[in-house]
Amino acid sequence: MxxxxxxxxxxxxxxxxxxxxxxxxxxxxxxxxxxxxxxxxxxxxxxxxxxxxxxxxxxxxxxxxxxxxxxxxxxxxxxxxxxxxxxxxxxxxxxxxxxxxxxxxxxxxxxxxxxxxxxxxxxxxxxxxxxxxxxxxxxxxxxxxxxxxxxxxxxxxxxxxxxxxxxxxxxxxxxxxxxxxxxxxxxxxxxxxxxxxxxxxxxxxxxxxxxxxxxxxxxxxxxxxxxxxxxxxxxxxxxxxxxxxxxxxxxxxxxxxxxxxxxxxxxQRAHEGIERRIEIARKYDAAFENTQIKTLHNPRGHAYHLYVIQVDNRLGLYNYLKDNEIYAQVHYIPVHTLPYYQGLGWKNGDFPIAEAYYEKCLSLPMYPSLTDKQQDFVINSIKNYYNGN
The missing domain is CATH 3.40.640.10 (Type I PLP-dependent aspartate aminotransferase-like (Major domain))
Structure with a gap:
C-alpha cells in the first residue's frame, strides 16, 4: 500500500x-x-x-x-x-x-x-x-x-x-x-x-x-x-x-x-502552470523511453492537459495503481460506442484506430502541484507492475 x-x-x-x-x-x-x-x-x-x-x-x-x-x-x-x-x-x-x-x-x-x-x-x-x-x-x-x-x-x-x-x-x-x-x-x-x-x-x-x-x-x-x-x-x-x-x-x-x-x-499563474506541466511531461518521456510503455506524440506547443500512455493489460495496471492510491483515468471511451450514439446507428468497428487507441490508453497524473516525489512514485509503480515486482 x-x-x-x-x-x-x-x-x-x-x-x-x-x-x-x-x-x-x-x-x-x-x-x-x-x-x-x-x-x-x-x-x-x-x-x-x-x-x-x-x-x-x-x-x-x-x-x-x-x-x-x-x-x-x-x-x-x-x-x-x-x-x-x-x-x-x-x-x-x-x-x-x-x-x-x-x-x-x-x-x-x-x-x-x-x-x-x-x-x-x-x-x-x-x-x-x-x-x-x-x-x-x-x-x-x-x-x-x-x-x-x-x-x-x-x-x-x-x-x-x-x-x-x-x-x-x-x-x-x-x-x-x-x-x-x-x-x-x-x-x-x-x-x-x-x-x-x-x-x-x-x-x-x-x-x-x-x-x-x-x-x-x-x-x-x-x-x-x-x-x-x-x-x-x-x-x-x-x-x-x-x-x-x-x-x-x-x-x-x-x-x-x-x-x-x-x-x-x-x-496570473497560467504561464507558470504550463511550464510545470511541460517539466512533468519531460520526466515521463524520459522514464518510459525504451520501455514497453508507449506515449503519444508530444510536439512543441503541447499544453499537456493530459499525459497519456498506451499499455497492454490496461485494466490490470489501472487497478494496481488504484490499490496504491494513484487514480489514473481513461480519456475517452469513443463517443460512437456509447449506447446513445449506437442508437443513432454507429457501431463498434466503425473507427478502428480510435477503438485501438481506447483499448490501451491511460491518463497519468498531470497537474502543476504534482510533486517530484509523487511523480517518482507513479513512475516506479508502473515499472514495478510491468516488471512483476
Whole structure:
C-alpha cells in the first residue's frame, strides 16, 4: 500500500490569493452580470491572442452556443472526432444537427485531417456544414491546414480547445499560433472545470475574431436579449432605460462574477502552470523511453492537459495503481460506442484506430502541484507492475 496521500490524474490548485479575490467578489455589489465578467473576458482574450471572448457557465454551454451561432440546425451535418468528451458531439445534436465521426491519427489521437478530407471528397458538395477538431490532451491541432480544407468545402471551423489554453503550433510562415486565437477557426471554446489549466469551479469561454459572431453570442448567453439601444427594433419614445428586446431564442448561460474573479487570479499563474506541466511531461518521456510503455506524440506547443500512455493489460495496471492510491483515468471511451450514439446507428468497428487507441490508453497524473516525489512514485509503480515486482 502507498504511504502517500491519494494522487488523482488531475486537480485544481487554489492559493490564498485565489481565495482572497473570491471573498472580495462575494463582498462586492455584483454576484452575477457585474464588471468582473468583462474583465475576465479581456484578460483571457489577451492571453489567447484573440479579439473577442465571451464567458459562459461551462465548456458544454460554450459548445452549444457556438453551434447555435454558427447556424447548426436540423439540416446540418458536422464532422468531429470520436476521441473526445461527449459534449463535443452533443452540441450538434442539441441544435437538431447530425454528427458524423472521422477516425483519429494514431500518433496523436487527434482528428485525422486526411480522414476528414475523404469524407468531404466522397460526399456531394454542401453535405457538410462544419468541422469540430479537438486539441485532445493539449495537442495543438494545425488549424491552418483545417482552415484550408474547410474553405475548400465551404465549412465553418469550431476548435475545441478545452485541453489547450497556452498551447500553440507554428504555421507555414513560422509564426506561433496559439490554440483558440481565432486566426483560423471561426470560434474556439475553453473549459474552466477544476481539472483544467484554469479552474473556476465551473466556467467556459468562447473566443473569436469575428465581431458578428461575438455579438450574437452575447445575446444567446442571456436569453437572446439585448439592451443595446443601437440594435433595438421597436423602441418608442415611451420606453425608458428599462427597455430591452428579446430578438432570438437564447439561454441563461451566464458566468457568475465570483467564478470570473477566480479565473482572473488563476490566469496570473497560467504561464507558470504550463511550464510545470511541460517539466512533468519531460520526466515521463524520459522514464518510459525504451520501455514497453508507449506515449503519444508530444510536439512543441503541447499544453499537456493530459499525459497519456498506451499499455497492454490496461485494466490490470489501472487497478494496481488504484490499490496504491494513484487514480489514473481513461480519456475517452469513443463517443460512437456509447449506447446513445449506437442508437443513432454507429457501431463498434466503425473507427478502428480510435477503438485501438481506447483499448490501451491511460491518463497519468498531470497537474502543476504534482510533486517530484509523487511523480517518482507513479513512475516506479508502473515499472514495478510491468516488471512483476
Amino acid at each position: 502507498s504511504l502517500m496521500t491519494p494522487i488523482p490524474y488531475g486537480r485544481q490548485c487554489i492559493t490564498e490569493d485565489d481565495i482572497d479575490v473570491v471573498v472580495k467578489s462575494l463582498q462586492s455589489n455584483f454576484l452575477t452580470q457585474g464588471p468582473t465578467i468583462e474583465a475576465f473576458e479581456n484578460v483571457f482574450a489577451d492571453y489567447i491572442g484573440c479579439k473577442y471572448a465571451v464567458a459562459v457557465s461551462n465548456g458544454t454551454a460554450a459548445l452549444h452556443l457556438s453551434a447555435l451561432a454558427l447556424g447548426v440546425n436540423k439540416n446540418s451535418k458536422v464532422i468531429t472526432s470520436p476521441i473526445t468528451f461527449a459534449a463535443s458531439a452533443n452540441c450538434v445534436l442539441y441544435c437538431g444537427g447530425e454528427v458524423i465521426f472521422a477516425d483519429i491519427e494514431e500518433k496523436s489521437a487527434v482528428l485525422d485531417i486526411n480522414k476528414v478530407r475523404e469524407l468531404l471528397v466522397n460526399s456531394p458538395k454542401g453535405t457538410f456544414q462544419g468541422i469540430i477538431p479537438i486539441d485532445f490532451a493539449g495537442f495543438p491541432v494545425n488549424m491552418e491546414s483545417f482552415r484550408q480544407l474547410a474553405d475548400e468545402f465551404d465549412c465553418w471551423l469550431l476548435e475545441d480547445s478545452c485541453h489547450s489554453p497556452g498551447g500553440f503550433f507554428m504555421d507555414s510562415n513560422g509564426v506561433q499560433q496559439n490554440c483558440g486565437n481565432g486566426q483560423y477557426a471561426d470560434l474556439a471554446i475553453f473549459s474552466f472545470h477544476p481539472v483544467k489549466h484554469i479552474a473556476c469551479g465551473e466556467g467556459g469561454m468562447i473566443t473569436t475574431n469575428n465581431k458578428e459572431l461575438y455579438e450574437k453570442l452575447l445575446r444567446l448567453r442571456t436569453h437572446g436579449i439585448t439592451k443595446d439601444s443601437n440594435k433595438f427594433v421597436k423602441k418608442t419614445q415611451k420606453d425608458g432605460a428599462w427597455y430591452y428586446e428579446m430578438q432570438e431564442l437564447g439561454y441563461n448561460y451566464r458566468l457568475p462574477d465570483l467564478n470570473a474573479a477566480l479565473g482572473i487570479s488563476q490566469l
